[in-house]
Amino acid sequence: MQFTKGHGTGNDFVILPDPDNRLDLTPGLVAALCDRRRGIGGDGVLRVVRAAKHPEGVDLSGEAEWFMDYWNADGSFAEMCGNGARVFVRYLVATGLAEPAASGAAEAAGAGEALPVATRAGVVRALVTADAIAVEMRRPRLYDTSTASLGGLTLPGTAVDVGNPHLVCALPAGLELTGLDLTRAPDVDPAAFPSGVNVEFTASGEPVDGADGHVLMRVYERGSAETLSCGTGACAVAAVALRDAGRDTGVIAVDVPGGRLSVTVTEDSCWLAGPAVLIATGTIDPTALTPHP
Numbered sequence: 001m002q003f004t005k006g007h008g009t010g011n012d013f014v015i016l017p018d019p020d021n022r023l024d025l026t027p028g029l030v031a032a033l034c035d036r037r038r039g040i041g042g043d044g045v046l047r048v049v050r051a052a053k054h055p056e057g058v059d060l061s062g063e064a065e066w067f068m069d070y071w072n073a074d075g076s077f078a079e080m081c082g083n084g085a086r087v088f089v090r091y092l093v094a095t096g097l098a099e100p101a102a103s104g105a106a107e108a109a110g111a112g113e114a115l116p117v118a119t120r121a122g123v124v125r126a127l128v129t130a131d132a133i134a135v136e137m138r139r140p141r142l143y144d145t146s147t148a149s150l151g152g153l154t155l156p157g158t159a160v161d162v163g164n165p166h167l168v169c170a171l172p173a174g175l176e177l178t179g180l181d182l183t184r185a186p187d188v189d190p191a192a193f194p195s196g197v198n199v200e201f202t203a204s205g206e207p208v209d210g211a212d213g214h215v216l217m218r219v220y221e222r223g224s225a226e227t228l229s230c231g232t233g234a235c236a237v238a239a240v241a242l243r244d245a246g247r248d249t250g251v252i253a254v255d256v257p258g259g260r261l262s263v264t265v266t267e268d269s270c271w272l273a274g275p276a277v278l279i280a281t282g283t284i285d286p287t288a289l290t291p292h293p
């Protein structure tokens with residue numbers, strides 16, 4: 001089984017080329033692949049499948065040739081992964097499976113050409129440069145309030161829908177992000193998040209040139225534990241930061257442990273931009289992987 005390893009600001013993935021949807025990919029195999037001791041290691045698996053060949057992508061095949069079949073590290077599904085989408089696009093372009101195609105919306109915004117990709121959250125579009133990839137996703141929707149508890153600390157937060165669920169919690173003054181213990185999942189209200197939730201903890205940063213705001217972030221992702229970065233989480237954080245500043249649109253720099261992402265919230269969508277890097281290719285012997293239940 002062929003694979004490529006890639007990451008976006010430290011959010012890393014095992015990429016499996018499977019154009020015709022022939023791999024027998026199971027939750028146990030995904031978890032074994034993502035095992036950092038006995039497998040390749042990653043925050044998730046990106047399976048590269050033609051949309052027309054995947055039952056969850058076939059309805060979108062008229063808009064996008066490729067479907068991003070994303071699995072969390074524990075073998076569960078996720079509706080969307082912003083960094084995963086950026087790494088997925090880097091793989092498509094680097095391997096010649098796709099070239100950026102014209103997008104009227106992107107051209108109208110002066111953004112150039114865009115490449116459509118089908119996901120479980122719908123079609124996203126990507127802009128490709130040598131140094132970065134930006135993906136256009138749905139505009140984050142702030143829809144409720146809730147709380148997250150961690151180590152005896154309970155924080156209020158804003159629930160945000162970015163195609164997948166998020167809870168953004170700002171730390172009070174005097175507390176540092178580095179002091180949080182994210183080796184275990186924060187406690188959240190299961191009635192508010194019946195399918196689980198990604199929890200972002202934030203603090204304000206110093207001004208950054210070209211940005212309307214600067215936020216520091218750590219995240220605990222459902223199905224993957226703490227990760228060095230979360231693209232949809234950065235979008236959720238940016239939307240909350242703009243709301244708190246009394247704005248509907250703008251550019252927010254989001255610093256995560258793995259680097260910096262730029263989030264541009266427009267009237268209709270949200271652009272997530274940052275580096276996407278392919279670091280290795282190889283062959284996996286599935287029989288050598290330690291099976292996960």
